[in-house]
Amino acid sequence: MKQAYISYNGTCIPRKDFGISPANRSFRYGDGVFETIRVEDGTMLWASRHYQRLHRSAAILQMILPGSFGPEAMREQVLELYHKNQPDGGAARVRFSLFRSDGGLYTPLSNLAAYIIESEEVPGPGYPFPAEGLQVDVFPDMGKPPGTLSNLKTSSALMFVMASLYKTRESLNDCLILNHHGAIAEATSSNVFLVRGQELQTPGLDQDCVDGVMRSVIMELAKSNGLEVREAPLALGQVEHADELFLTNTINGLSWVQRFRHVSYKNHVAAQLSAILNETVRKEIAKG
Numbered sequence: 001m002k003q004a005y006i007s008y009n010g011t012c013i014p015r016k017d018f019g020i021s022p023a024n025r026s027f028r029y030g031d032g033v034f035e036t037i038r039v040e041d042g043t044m045l046w047a048s049r050h051y052q053r054l055h056r057s058a059a060i061l062q063m064i065l066p067g068s069f070g071p072e073a074m075r076e077q078v079l080e081l082y083h084k085n086q087p088d089g090g091a092a093r094v095r096f097s098l099f100r101s102d103g104g105l106y107t108p109l110s111n112l113a114a115y116i117i118e119s120e121e122v123p124g125p126g127y128p129f130p131a132e133g134l135q136v137d138v139f140p141d142m143g144k145p146p147g148t149l150s151n152l153k154t155s156s157a158l159m160f161v162m163a164s165l166y167k168t169r170e171s172l173n174d175c176l177i178l179n180h181h182g183a184i185a186e187a188t189s190s191n192v193f194l195v196r197g198q199e200l201q202t203p204g205l206d207q208d209c210v211d212g213v214m215r216s217v218i219m220e221l222a223k224s225n226g227l228e229v230r231e232a233p234l235a236l237g238q239v240e241h242a243d244e245l246f247l248t249n250t251i252n253g254l255s256w257v258q259r260f261r262h263v264s265y266k267n268h269v270a271a272q273l274s275a276i277l278n279e280t281v282r283k284e285i286a287k288g
Contacts, residue, residue, distance in 0.1 A: 004084070004085055005081060005084045005085055006018055006081070006116060006117065006118050007077055007080070007081045007116070007117035007118075008114075008115075008116055008117075009066070009114055009115060010069075010073070010077050012080060012081055012084055021102050023102040023103065024099065024102060025099055025100045025101070025102060025103075025104075025108065026097065026099035026100075026155045029106065030154060030155040030156030030157070031061075031099055031100045031108070031155065032097060032098055032099030032100065032154065032155040033054070033057040033058070033061065033097075033098050033099075033152050033153055033154050033155065034095055034096060034097045034098065034153050034154075034155065035050045035053065035054050035094075035095070035096040035098075035153065035213075036093065036094070036095055036096075036153070036249070036250055036251060037050050037078060037093075037094040037095075037096060037250060038091065038092070038093065038094070038122075038250050038251055039078065039079065039082045039091065039092045039094055039119070040091050040092075040124055040125060040126070040281060040285055041089050041090070041091075041124075041125070041285050042079065042082070042083070042089060042285075042288075043284055043285045043287075043288065044075050044078050044079060044082075044094075045250070045281060045284060046213050046214075046217060046250065047071065047074070047075050048071060049213045049216060049217070050074075050096075050213055050250075051070075051071040051074050051075075052071075053153075053211060053213060054074070054096065054098060057098070057152045057153070058098060058113060060148060060149075060152065061100075061152075062111055063098065063100055063111055063112075063113040064111045064112050064113060065098075065113055066112075066113070074096070077117060078094055078096065078117060078119075081094070081117050081118075081119050082094065082119050085119050085120070085121075086119070086121055090121055090124055090125075091121065091122050091123065091124025091125060092119045092120060092121055092122060093119065093120055093121075093122045093251050094117060094118065094119045095117070095118045095119075096115060096116075096117050097115060097116045097117075097118075097155070098113050098114075098115045099113065099114060099115070099155065100112070100113060100114075101113065101114050122251060126253075126278045126281055126282070127252065127253025127254065127274060127277060127278055127281070129254070129256070129270075129271055129274040129275075130255075130256075132258065133255075133256045133257050133258025133259070133265065133267060134173035134174055134247070134255055134256070134257045134258060134259075135171075135172050135173050135257075135258065135259050136172055136173060136174045136175060136176060136187070136245075136257050136259070136260050137167075137170065137172055137175060137176070137260065137261060138175065138176045138177075138178065138236065139162075139163040139166050139167075139175035139176065139177050139178070139188075140166075141162060141163075141166065142159055142162070143177070143178045143179055143180050143182070143185075144159065144177050144178070144179050144180070144185045144186075144208045145180060145208070146179065146180050146208050147208075150179075150185070150208035150209070150210075151205050151208070151209070151210060151211040152210070152211070153210055159177070160177075160188050160189065163175045163177055163188045164188050167188065174187045174188055174189075174190070174247060174257075175187060175188055176192060176239075176260075179203075179207055179208040180208070181207075181233070182235075182236075183203065183207060183233040183234055183235055184203055184207075184234040184235075184236070184239065185203055185207055185208045185209045186203070186209040186210055186212075187247050189249055190212070190247035190248055190249040190252075190255070191203075191209055191210065191212040191214070191215040191247065191248050191249070192209075192234065192245070192246075192247055193218065193245070193246050193247075193248065194234065194238065194239055194242035194243075194244065194245050194246075195242060195243045195244035195245070195246075195269045195270070196241075196242055196243055197243065198226070198227055198228060198269075199227065199228040199229070199230060200218075200219070200222050200227055200228065200229045200230070200269075201229075201230050201231075201232060201234060201238070201242075202215065202219070202229070202230075202231055202234070203231070203232070203233065203234050204231035204232060204233075205231075207233055207234070212248060212249065212250075213250050214248040214249050214250045214253065214254075215248055217248075217277070217280075218248050218254065218273060218277070221273060221276050221277060221280065222273060225272075225273075225276060227269070239260060239263075240260070240261070240263050242265065243265070243266060243269075244256065244257075244265050244266055244267060244268070244269055244270055245257040245260060245265050246267075246270040253274060253277055253278075254270055254273055254274045254277060256270040256271070
């Protein structure tokens with residue numbers, strides 16, 4: 001369903017009537033961050049995690065959130081837009097874009113933040129676990145730079161655009177992105193996990209990966225269901241000798257990798273975790 005409305009600073013307006021200023025700092029400088037949120041049957045999944053990450057990101061970028069904007073306001077505004085665009089319910093991808101107010105060149109005139117919320121329908125219910133896995137390889141052209149900003153979902157996304165162009169050109173489903181040490185940081189829009197026996201391994205935040213909401217959900221679910229979880233650097237050699245490889249994000253949940261270069265993978269642990277994730281989602285929706 002094509003979105004009919006967007007929300008600008010908490011007010012729903014027709015999408016066709018909205019346009020950004022040429023001085024918008026996210027447009028000019030990538031001066032912003034965003035949250036990608038899944039809404040299912042009127043429930044904003046992982047709501048507190050999304051708000052907390054948005055709040056942390058704003059603090060790091062020295063943006064000032066509106067005084068009345070708290071976790072409940074975020075949830076209410078996201079759901080108001082969802083219901084306007086999808087009155088019959090279902091699943092939706094919501095993008096919450098936060099950016100510094102207009103003004104200034106590289107030096108801002110104000111640190112006050114503004115925001116846009118968008119929503120569009122996606123397949124549901126729940127997170128499907130496909131029979132066919134992903135085909136992935138490494139994006140070879142550039143690595144992810146280190147630093148505090150590497151853990152944020154920022155509006156500065158050119159590296160991910162280039163990686164996505166590469167995967168399309170090479171007929172891949174996704175690409176693994178390396179950090180400045182040549183270890184794996186993440187994929188184009190997902191965090192990366194590998195399985196060895198009953199242990200999950202994923203790059204730590206010091207490896208320049210995005211601090212993913214679904215990453216934290218999967219780590220908690222794995223630990224509570226008897227799996228060991230280790231955050232550590234992931235070298236390409238480790239990936240090639242893993243039992244399983246999968247990617248996580250809040251829209252798709254858990255996506256298993258079937259092939260990386262010449263290596264094929266199983267999906268037993270990935271399938272178990274996907275089932276546990278879907279049961280957790282059903283409980284969240286039931287709670288309302």
